[in-house]
Amino acid sequence: MRSKNDEDDGFNDFLQQIIDMDHLEGAALGITKLVIEKGEDALSEKQKYVFQKQVLDEFTTSGCSRCGSDIPWSEMYDAATEHGMCNYCWHMTQKDD
Numbered sequence: 575m576r577s578k579n580d581e582d583d584g585f586n587d588f589l590q591q592i593i594d595m596d597h598l599e600g601a602a603l604g605i606t607k608l609v610i611e612k613g614e615d616a617l618s619e620k621q622k623y624v625f626q627k628q629v630l631d632e633f634t635t636s637g638c639s640r641c642g643s644d645i646p647w648s649e650m651y652d653a654a655t656e657h658g659m660c661n662y663c664w665h666m667t668q669k670d671d
């Protein structure tokens with residue numbers, strides 16, 4: 575089962591990757607650091623709104639554009655910023671034959 579607050583599902587690594595790639599600044603950066611540290615439940619309603627609009631809406635995609643599967647958090651960054659597909663489909667499209 576996927577849960578955003580499960581420490582082992584890659585969600586925090588995904589957030590850290592967005593920070594490391596210098597995508598965030600100001601309030602969005604501070605809020606994302608807070609989520610990594612304490613989880614999404616620690617945010618105020620206003621912070622949750624910013625996190626949703628400026629982080630999740632920007633850097634996640636609802637599903638693979640090729641097969642429609644959920645994208646795991648470990649693959650989300652590349653899917654959302656690069657090719658829009660799960661790793662499997664992306665590799666499939668990279669093959670020439």
Ligand SMILES: [Zn+2]
Nearest residue numbers: 638641660663
């Ligand atoms: Zn796919």
